[in-house]
Amino acid sequence: MRDRLSGEYLIGANVFLHDRQRGTSTNETGNYSLKIDKQRHRIHFSYLGYKSQIVEFNALKDSMLNISLQPDGLLNEIVIMDNLMEEVHEQPADQQNLHIDKIRSSNHLGGEADLFRYLASQPGISTAAEGVGGLNIRGGSADQNLVLLDEVPVYNTGHALGIFSIFNSDAIKSVSLYKGGIPARYAGRLSSVIDVHTRDGNFQNSRLTPI
Numbered sequence: 001m002r003d004r005l006s007g008e009y010l011i012g013a014n015v016f017l018h019d020r021q022r023g024t025s026t027n028e029t030g031n032y033s034l035k036i037d038k039q040r041h042r043i044h045f046s047y048l049g050y051k052s053q054i055v056e057f058n059a060l061k062d063s064m065l066n067i068s069l070q071p072d073g074l075l076n077e078i079v080i081m082d083n084l085m086e087e088v089h090e091q092p093a094d095q096q097n098l099h100i101d102k103i104r105s106s107n108h109l110g111g112e113a114d115l116f117r118y119l120a121s122q123p124g125i126s127t128a129a130e131g132v133g134g135l136n137i138r139g140g141s142a143d144q145n146l147v148l149l150d151e152v153p154v155y156n157t158g159h160a161l162g163i164f165s166i167f168n169s170d171a172i173k174s175v176s177l178y179k180g181g182i183p184a185r186y187a188g189r190l191s192s193v194i195d196v197h198t199r200d201g202n203f204q205n206s207r208l209t210p211i
Helices: 100-105 115-119
Strands: 014-017 023-025 040-046 053-058 095-099 125-127 135-137 145-149 172-178 192-198
Touching: 095 100, 100 115, 100 172, 115 125, 115 172, 135 192
Parallel strands: 145 192
Antiparallel strands: 014 023, 014 040, 040 053, 095 172, 125 135, 172 192
């Protein structure tokens, strides 16, 4: 699944059937896999900040369905109902997908969005002493966290005496946080995994444009 304007991969986008009995989400490369019966289905595709799309699909054999979503900067009216079932997707219970819109919308020191300060406001996470940096997640120490930037381990995550993290919020596309039940591909870290992915750039335009 991609951004229609830039061709950038959409990580953690929602894919689910019309009856919401089955669903999944896209991985780090924008790919997804969904097992459905051999019949006609209505498949919903949605992602934060993008227009949702519904596709009528007649499943007769194994098929590939490529979807491009249109960015949508306007928010529709939001109605909160307490008697509706929450959308359930095939996502690990301990995995939390964070999008840059959530990080930018929170309050930060000096008005500058910072990934680690946003994570410190989440349940089960606390910060170490000032000047040390790092996060204590679910009772673990800062050195028990695996921090990845585009699948490359990051060992020193802070600067300015640990007040700020090294991550530029304008370059972040999405963050996956695992506070338990860590997948085996991450080599079994004790406390958590913070998997950061940066923006891929515009696949449709080679000109330099401001972020």
